[in-house]
Amino acid sequence: KKPVERARITMEGIKGDAHAGRWHRQISLLAEESIEKMRKKGLQIGYGDFAENITTKGINLAELKVGQRLKIGNEVIIEVTQIGKKCHDDCEIKRLTGECVMPKEGIFARVIAGGTIRVGDNITVMK
Template identity: 60%
Template sequence: MEVVAVNISSEKGVIKKPVDEITLIEDYGIDKDAHAGKWHRQVSLLAVESIEKMKKAGGENLDYGVFAENITTRGITLHTLKIGTKLKINEVVLEVTQIGKECHNSCQIKKIVGDCVMPREGIFTRVIKGGKIRPEDRIEIL
């Protein structure tokens, strides 16, 4: 179980771009990310396995961050985790607060492919303990 990519965007409604590392702030989210704040959806995660499904369905140009996920993972079936589950990446601790979300009508992926996995397979977390995360970091389920 590992981090494949870390992604941020400086404003809402813009595709997140992969970066070399992210800094997470306790009970706030990711430094310099538009979705950070004191709420329950501070950090979003989506598995590369979910992205691969969309690529096979016709979205071959889809890349990390396009689904607005902050952390792209490998080896965890994220949407089967229970609310309250804690994930540890380095010193960072994230708590799962929501599974999936309502897809907005202007979703570009849904327009291209006819479907989008983020509403069903993406998860949202809040930051319990901050720190730094980079691609290839190991993920532990606590």
């Protein structure tokens, strides 16, 4: 996936994304801190290389619970539906470093309220 400055979020996920649809993994998120951890292991990776839709900063995604909601910018609300995912058998990152962050640190969500999100938007964990 390639970074973009803004994205339109519909009730099915990110407009134009291959994973958009009426299911529980409409949007994937990964923390910048997780990407940085893998860079320290020698990987030359960037945003989107884990196929995440949204890269966050300053939120410990692994501590979120299924059912918690996040507000992104002024409009978008998503609900956490899954924490982590099993790496596929030929995960190149796991093969190169011995581990991959997605099984424990990536999260998936469904859209509660759509809108437009932009790079730099605040992300708030809702109570």
